Amino acid sequence: PPVEVAPGAVHLPGWLDGDAQADLVRRCRDWARGPAGMRRHPMPRGGVMSVQMVGLGWHWQPYSYSRTLPDGTPVRPFPSVLADLAARAVGAAYGAPPGPGADPYDVALVNFYDADARMGMHQDRDELSREPVVSLSLGDTCVFRFGNTETRTRPYTDVELRSGDLFVFGGPSRMAYHGVPRTRPGTAPPSLGLAGRLNITVRASGLEG
């Protein structure tokens, strides 16, 4: 059953069945390959992110979107399977799919967490659109920290995200601070054959071209 963690933030545990999870893991392995594949992004003030990422439709790197990687490699196309999944996810979370006037879902970020990867508290503000962000978790369980819109500190709520969980962040939750303080290595469903955690976020960039 959907759990509204905060206004507009809806958690649907176990939304993807085992077959759907396995299908997405297989697709992620494909998207991760090649010159436009998964990498650790450099941070503008030094260091690299511990999470590995690949963008589909748009390349995201702290803190902007572009159609190419820094070396000019074109980004992978945004797959229609994720557009369909995002529309179904919004419908499942809010009781109605995106309306005809909604900005189209046109970008997905696929994040991979090895046992040591973490994501610090941040807001997602590089999209011009305020359409809800759709998040799908695969593999290892993580501790997801859902905060407030004012500060990157307390108050926040820690939620365990497990393989197959859907989380949709819209309305006032769209600009909330959030992060992943840790994963729980070795907790992935054995049938997935995945050592680590994958998270797919599907977004509307609101960008042109």
Ligand code: MD3
């Ligand atoms: C709340 N990813 O890619 S997913 C990210 O698990 C990101 O990899 C985390 O934060 C992960 O930016 C968290 C849940 C999530 C994603 C986007 C959000 C929560 C969000 C955007 C706005 C508010």
Ligand code: FE
């Ligand atoms: Fe985020």
